[in-house]
Amino acid sequence: MGETGGIGDSARDAVLNRDCFCITLDRSSLSAAIRAEAGDPDLVGALLASRPNLFSGGPVFISTHGVKAMLDVVAAIEAATGDTAYQEEVLGWAPAIARHDFGPRGVFMGYDFHLGGSGPKLIEVNTNAGGAFLNALLARAQEACCRQARDARRADAPGEFEALVWQMFIDEWELQGRVGQPRTIAIVDDGPKDQFLYPEFLLAQRFFEQRGVKACVVDPSELRISEGRLEHEGQTVDLVYNRLVDFSLDAAGHEALRDAYLHGAVVLTPNPRNHALFADKRNLSLLSDPAMVAGWDLTPGQLKSLSAIPHTALVTAENAERLWAERSRHFFKPAGGHGGKAVYRGDKLTRRVWAEIQRGGYIAQELAKPSERRIKIDGEIQSLKLDVRLYTYQGQPLQMAARVYQGQTTNFRTPGGGFAPVFVV
Numbered sequence: 001m002g003e004t005g006g007i008g009d010s011a012r013d014a015v016l017n018r019d020c021f022c023i024t025l026d027r028s029s030l031s032a033a034i035r036a037e038a039g040d041p042d043l044v045g046a047l048l049a050s051r052p053n054l055f056s057g058g059p060v061f062i063s064t065h066g067v068k069a070m071l072d073v074v075a076a077i078e079a080a081t082g083d084t085a086y087q088e089e090v091l092g093w094a095p096a097i098a099r100h101d102f103g104p105r106g107v108f109m110g111y112d113f114h115l116g117g118s119g120p121k122l123i124e125v126n127t128n129a130g131g132a133f134l135n136a137l138l139a140r141a142q143e144a145c146c147r148q149a150r151d152a153r154r155a156d157a158p159g160e161f162e163a164l165v166w167q168m169f170i171d172e173w174e175l176q177g178r179v180g181q182p183r184t185i186a187i188v189d190d191g192p193k194d195q196f197l198y199p200e201f202l203l204a205q206r207f208f209e210q211r212g213v214k215a216c217v218v219d220p221s222e223l224r225i226s227e228g229r230l231e232h233e234g235q236t237v238d239l240v241y242n243r244l245v246d247f248s249l250d251a252a253g254h255e256a257l258r259d260a261y262l263h264g265a266v267v268l269t270p271n272p273r274n275h276a277l278f279a280d281k282r283n284l285s286l287l288s289d290p291a292m293v294a295g296w297d298l299t300p301g302q303l304k305s306l307s308a309i310p311h312t313a314l315v316t317a318e319n320a321e322r323l324w325a326e327r328s329r330h331f332f333k334p335a336g337g338h339g340g341k342a343v344y345r346g347d348k349l350t351r352r353v354w355a356e357i358q359r360g361g362y363i364a365q366e367l368a369k370p371s372e373r374r375i376k377i378d379g380e381i382q383s384l385k386l387d388v389r390l391y392t393y394q395g396q397p398l399q400m401a402a403r404v405y406q407g408q409t410t411n412f413r414t415p416g417g418g419f420a421p422v423f424v425v
Contacts, residue, residue, distance in 0.1 A: 030141035060402035098276035103175035106274030121368035182238035221253035
């Protein structure tokens with residue numbers, strides 16, 4: 001890697017992402033750590049073998065200025081969600097279940113950013129952001145193999161992530177009026193063993209068990225209501241760590257979980273209200289509207305931070321013709337979508353897909369091009385895209401990680417791509 005002396009902080013991260021070809025990941029150590037943490041070495045080993053592009057070999061670099069800018073955006077959105085006028089707007093298009101407020105704020109909020117010359121741009125918010133447990137191990141499996149990487153690397157103190165995460169779940173428990181700690185936690189997703197991030201579910205299960213909690217990974221259809229309690233195989237479930245993408249709990253097989261939630265019989269985190277306030281993509285049309293945000297109870301600094309959200313509009317019959325004409329300047333995303341599903345870059349749109357988008361339920365987001373991370377694969381240099389995810393709780397950072405990929409959205413199918421640690425310069 002070339003020297004970067006004399007380059008300002010604002011440009012050094014871009015230079016490192018372009019010119020640093022270090023392989024910092026000790027894959028054997030990472031695999032061993034995941035096997036040890038998950039408690040089932042053979043199963044986890046097989047799962048990792050079938051996911052060769054889950055982890056990238058090298059880090060992504062970001063400046064301290066960029067990190068601060070991202071955290072300022074998070075703080076501004078957190079402040080906005082507490083504003084009555086904002087809440088009235090977003091709950092107006094949210095499902096009725098989102099009007100119930102039992103207290104929890106939602107674990108592992110994920111704020112996703114594209115980096116660029118004008119600063120980080122927020123592209124979306126996710127309430128059940130995946131990858132945090134995996135990235136905690138990934139960060140500890142790095143070896144700084146050049147001076148710039150050693151200077152940039154800033155590892156968390158041993159156990160810091162785990163302590164923050166455990167306190168987060170206890171806070172959620174107490175916010176719903178519970179005392180002590182939960183006895184049983186269910187990690188819930190549809191067909192969890194078939195999910196790409198199933199290894200992380202096993203890590204979460206082990207994490208809870210190490211703290212004296214009985215934990216299970218279950219499909220919501222395996223849950224039952226009995227005498228006002230949510231149960232799994234006859235065992236009362238006190239708290240559900242929710243990984244479902246059915247954000248309103250309307251899908252078949254989710255009835256028991258929905259009923260338990262509505263009757264306050266279980267602490268559910270994240271829950272429908274968390275999603276409605278933070279992660280419904282229609283909310284970005286409000287947060288990116290200067291005239292709208294000016295009417296909220298926000299500071300001048302917070303208003304400025306919200307300008308880092310690309311302008312977003314709902315696709316309607318009234319603006320469809322204009323948006324089609326300007327399609328190359330936009331990304332089109334389903335309001336209730338997740339994980340890059342049915343997301344389209346405007347310049348790739350076909351008339352057939354556009355006809356589907358016009359039926360409603362989509363947003364048009366001004367294109368914020370991702371920055372690049374150049375990597376070396378089999379001696380050949382390739383340019384991949386990247387985004388950075390901030391995992392937070394109540395606006396406070398838990399962890400930061402990057403995703404490196406090719407294509408329109410992150411996909412974990414790119415050789416050399418996957419989750420990558422973030423080194424701050």
